Amino acid sequence: MGMKKIIRIWDLPIRLFHWLLVACIIGSVITVNIGGNAMQWHAYCGYSILTLLIFRVLWGFLGSTHARFSHFIPNRVRLLNYLQGKSPKVLGHNPLGALSVLALLASLLFQAVTGLFADDEIAFQGPLVKYVSESIAGIFSELHEANAGVIYTLIGLHLAAIFYYQKIKGENLVKPMLVGDKEIDPSEEANYAPADLGQASQDGGLQRGLALLLLSLIAVGVGYLITSS
Numbered sequence: 001m002g003m004k005k006i007i008r009i010w011d012l013p014i015r016l017f018h019w020l021l022v023a024c025i026i027g028s029v030i031t032v033n034i035g036g037n038a039m040q041w042h043a044y045c046g047y048s049i050l051t052l053l054i055f056r057v058l059w060g061f062l063g064s065t066h067a068r069f070s071h072f073i074p075n076r077v078r079l080l081n082y083l084q085g086k087s088p089k090v091l092g093h094n095p096l097g098a099l100s101v102l103a104l105l106a107s108l109l110f111q112a113v114t115g116l117f118a119d120d121e122i123a124f125q126g127p128l129v130k131y132v133s134e135s136i137a138g139i140f141s142e143l144h145e146a147n148a149g150v151i152y153t154l155i156g157l158h159l160a161a162i163f164y165y166q167k168i169k170g171e172n173l174v175k176p177m178l179v180g181d182k183e184i185d186p187s188e189e190a191n192y193a194p195a196d197l198g199q200a201s202q203d204g205g206l207q208r209g210l211a212l213l214l215l216s217l218i219a220v221g222v223g224y225l226i227t228s229s
């Protein structure tokens, strides 16, 4: 009977990024289905998503341990070992989960950027449409439409994976994404690589302040991009 180890995995910036992203995606899908005047709100959701994604990419370099790309992007060997069930449990994104994270981030970034050049051929145009010809805008609109299907598929897989971990592997991934911490029972410690257990994410005032500053600068930049044109 020892004490449970409580380890910070997801810093507050990552958690806020995740749940704001979810809210904005729901908002963008609802508004695009309403159409008409709601397209303006589709665009606002899209700009917010773009801002969040740029933040996430930078946080992948400047953020805390488990937020860093260098920490979770797997090489071929690690991925193969994981797929063959030969690797220890990991605290942050596992090698396969890491690939789905990258696919989600890339496809969402692509969606937000193509949206800026898209035209619904009724009343709403992305703010950068004026820089491209009508036929190019048509191509961007079609890419935007087709990629929405890719995103829905990836979100479906994401939710299925989380459900699988909960029901089959008995591991709750959602709680750490809400509160930040993983609780490791002493009896489970042997399932992890010892080095991994020593690596908590820094999540103090310094990190949070830096994240807020970054997010603000990015928001100003995105605001400038969409209004100055």
Ligand code: HEM
Binding pocket: 014, 017, 018, 021, 022, 025, 026, 056, 067, 092, 093, 094, 097, 101, 104, 105, 155, 158, 159, 162, 173, 174, 175, 177
């Ligand atoms: C619009 C739908 C969603 C999108 C686009 C999305 C996207 C993402 C992304 C990009 C990450 C990686 C986090 C990072 O390192 O930046 C992530 C992780 C995660 N998401 Fe979502 N998410 C969605 C919905 C949900 C929902 C509804 C839940 C809970 C039921 C959830 C639970 C999680 C969890 C637990 C992780 C961490 C997985 C791990 O431990 O490796 N997500 N999600």
Ligand code: HEM
Binding pocket: 025, 028, 029, 032, 042, 043, 044, 045, 046, 047, 049, 050, 108, 109, 111, 112, 113, 114, 115, 116, 117, 118, 119, 120, 121, 124, 125, 126, 127, 141, 142, 144, 145, 148, 151
């Ligand atoms: C990642 C963020 C975004 C998501 C998830 C998203 C999603 C969608 C979806 C699902 C559609 C409907 C496609 C269809 O079936 O016709 C759509 C259409 C559209 N979106 Fe977005 N969008 C995003 C960002 C943006 C942005 C930033 C803008 C521009 C400000 C934008 C402008 C448009 C326009 C103009 C259409 C109509 C295109 C057409 O009718 O062909 N979107 N979006």
